[in-house]
Amino acid sequence: MSKVRLGIIGLGQQGGAYAQFIKEGRVSEMEIGAICDIDPKKRMGAEKEYPGTPFYDNYLEMLESGDIDAIVTCVPHYDHTNMGIEALKRDIHVLLEKPAGVYTKQVREINDFAVTKPELTYAIMFNQRTNQLYQKVKEVIDNGEIGGIRRTNWIITTWWRPQGYYDAGSWRATWDGEGGGVLVNQAPHQIDLMQWICGMPEKVYTKAQYGYQRNIPVEDDVTALFDYGNGATGVFITCTHDVIGTDRLEIHGDKGKIVVNDSKTINIKRLNTPENEMSDKMSMGDVMNLFQGDGPDSIYEEEVLEFESVWGGQHVAVLENFAANILHNTPLIAPGRDGIHGVALANAIHLSSWLNKEVSLPIDEDLFLEELNKRRSQER
Ligand SMILES: NC(=O)c1ccc[n+]([C@@H]2O[C@H](COP(=O)([O-])OP(=O)(O)OC[C@H]3O[C@@H](n4cnc5c(N)ncnc54)[C@H](O)[C@@H]3O)[C@@H](O)[C@H]2O)c1
Numbered sequence: 001m002s003k004v005r006l007g008i009i010g011l012g013q014q015g016g017a018y019a020q021f022i023k024e025g026r027v028s029e030m031e032i033g034a035i036c037d038i039d040p041k042k043r044m045g046a047e048k049e050y051p052g053t054p055f056y057d058n059y060l061e062m063l064e065s066g067d068i069d070a071i072v073t074c075v076p077h078y079d080h081t082n083m084g085i086e087a088l089k090r091d092i093h094v095l096l097e098k099p100a101g102v103y104t105k106q107v108r109e110i111n112d113f114a115v116t117k118p119e120l121t122y123a124i125m126f127n128q129r130t131n132q133l134y135q136k137v138k139e140v141i142d143n144g145e146i147g148g149i150r151r152t153n154w155i156i157t158t159w160w161r162p163q164g165y166y167d168a169g170s171w172r173a174t175w176d177g178e179g180g181g182v183l184v185n186q187a188p189h190q191i192d193l194m195q196w197i198c199g200m201p202e203k204v205y206t207k208a209q210y211g212y213q214r215n216i217p218v219e220d221d222v223t224a225l226f227d228y229g230n231g232a233t234g235v236f237i238t239c240t241h242d243v244i245g246t247d248r249l250e251i252h253g254d255k256g257k258i259v260v261n262d263s264k265t266i267n268i269k270r271l272n273t274p275e276n277e278m279s280d281k282m283s284m285g286d287v288m289n290l291f292q293g294d295g296p297d298s299i300y301e302e303e304v305l306e307f308e309s310v311w312g313g314q315h316v317a318v319l320e321n322f323a324a325n326i327l328h329n330t331p332l333i334a335p336g337r338d339g340i341h342g343v344a345l346a347n348a349i350h351l352s353s354w355l356n357k358e359v360s361l362p363i364d365e366d367l368f369l370e371e372l373n374k375r376r377s378q379e380r
Contacts, residue, residue, distance in 0.1 A: 004093070004323040005033025007068035009059050009083055011042040014097065015074030017312065018319065019050060026316045029323040033068035059083055063090050070326060072125070072319075073097050076171045077179050081110040084122070084336075088113055093121040095322050099188040100124055100339025102179030103372060104347055105365050107340045114336060121325045122336035127314035128189040129196065129334045130321070133307040136266060137251070137258055138197045147254030147274060152198045152226065152234035158245030158262075159186035159238065166216050173216035175375040181210075181218030183346045187238045192342040194236060198251065200341060201348075202229030203360050208353035213241035217379055224349045227358075236349075256300060264307055269300040 006022065008015045015037075022032050034054040035046050046055050056062035063071070063086060070093035073080045081101045084094045088110075101107040114122040128134055140146060159182060171177030178184060183191070209221040220241055226234035249260040256270040271278070278299070282290075290296060317333070324330035344361060347368050352359045354371045 001069060001327065002029075004030045004326050005067065005069045006030050006319075007034045007036065007059075007062050007071040007092070008032065008074060009036045009062070009071055010074035011035050011037040011039075011046055012074060015072070018072060018074065018315065019046075021312065021316050021319065023050065027319045027323065029327055030319055033070075034062050034065060036062045060086060063087055063092060069093060070095065070121070070322070076177055077102050077184055078106075078177075081106045084110045085113050088117050088120055088122065091117070091120065093322075093326050094123070094336065095318075096122075096124045096336055096339060098125050098192070098339070098342070099184050099346065100336070100343050102184060102343070103365070103369055104340055104344050104362075105369060107343050111337045111340055121322060121332070123318070123322045123325065123332050124334045124336050124339040125315065125318050126189065126192050126334035126338070127318050128193055130314045130317035131263070131307070131309055133260065133263060133266060133305075133309070134193050134197065136305065136307075137249070137260060140258060140268060141197055141251065141253075144255075145270060146251065146256035146258060146268070148230075149198055149228070149232050149251060149253050151232060151250075151252040152194065152236075153248075153250045154190055154194055154235075155237045155246045155248050156187060156190045157237065157239045157242035158247045159240045160243050160245055161186070161214070161240040163214055166214055173214070173218050173220075175217060175372065175379050178218070179372070180346070180350060181216060181220055182238050182240050183219060183222060183349055186240060187222075188342050188346065190238070191236075191345050192338070194234075195341045195345055196338075198234065199228065200345065200361060201226035201234060203227040203358050204345070204348040204352050205358040206349045206352040208349070213239075217375070219350075219353070222349060222353075224352070263309065266303075266305045266307070268303045268305075270303070271300045273299070 032053050036056040036059045043055050054067045071087045072095040073083045074097050080096050087094050166173045173181050205225045207223045208219045210219050212221045214220045221239040224236045247262050251258045255274045259267045321333045325332050348359050348361050348363050351363050351368050
């Protein structure tokens with residue numbers, strides 16, 4: 001095999017973008033093997049845009065066709081895991097769209113099944129993991145350059161969506177179609193990065209608002225408090241109604257601090273002396289001198305790094321990496337099994353809000369499903 005023949009399931013916004021990237025030759029070791037969509041209008045569009053490409057309205061038929069080596073699941077969230085399992089059963093490689101699923105029980109099912117197929121590639125579209133900015137933040141944390149984490153804080157409210165966005169797709173922002181709101185659609189990237197870089201909290205307490213500024217039954221505004229179990233705490237804020245949004249990640253450690261603004265700039269301040277040592281050594285007189293003398297700037301070295309990121313480049317990088325893993329065994333940037341962590345965290349954030357109390361991770365998965373299904377059936 002010199003090129004991976006990708007079967008795109010769902011020719012909507014995201015599947016359509018991937019089809020274009022491949023058509024434009026931006027994914028060197030991949031071609032479109034086939035397209036599948038249940039919407040007949042998509043068939044007409046595909047015949048015009050991708051002439052000669054086999055089109056299916058049933059993904060199982062596409063899996064059986066022999067036209068494809070791999071799939072990507074650009075469909076509503078509940079379907080990601082089933083489609084992935086069916087593909088793996090037929091020895092077809094799988095790239096899950098984010099989120100891996102709506103609840104951890106279904107994600108565990110595909111993770112367990114994928115273990116029985118080690119020869120197949122199982123990955124997830126966590127495109128932000130290819131962003132050099134977040135790779136750098138992770139490297140600084142992993143190398144202990146700012147010491148143990150004391151506090152994390154991510155305000156990610158640049159996900160503004162007008163009412164028309166929600167009204168345009170019947171599955172969007174519903175419990176039954178999507179499984180939630182901003183936590184399962186827009187913020188999974190940051191939820192994954194938060195745990196990828198800073199680790200999983202042990203406890204979560206949430207204040208979430210449902211249909212606060214949009215006419216939707218799911219959450220459009222979330223504030224979650226994390227307890228990492230070692231004294232460190234975190235705050236995660238996200239919403240879809242701040243038209244002038246904020247994207248600011250701040251990680252405070254024993255030996256310094258990292259601030260990321262607008263996913264473009266990293267500001268790293270490395271303390272010359274760890275804070276605890278400063279506390280042990282310095283008198284209040286020293287502190288007064290510090291603030292009157294060279295100023296607090298003298299206690300750290302500052303590094304400022306700027307990054308450029310063009311929309312689509314990260315998705316192409318994941319597609320390239322997925323193909324390279326299939327063809328050359330190149331290590332995966334985002335292995336499929338990693339998808340469960342973000343789902344577990346999102347589930348904990350939801351459950352805490354539903355129960356109006358702090359929840360411990362791992363959460364009671366049966367209780368989560370019961371509460372989710374209650375909301376799904378009320379909606380129906
Ligand atoms: N990685 C990213 O940056 C990113 C960005 C946006 C969306 N997404 C994800 O992509 C997925 C799709 O989102 P979207 O915005 O493209 O949605 P969309 O509504 O624009 O497209 C979904 C498409 O799937 C089709 N579909 C639904 N059920 C199907 C089935 N059973 N078989 C075949 N086709 C089916 C629909 O007809 C539609 O064309 C979601 O999981 C979403 O979270 C990822």
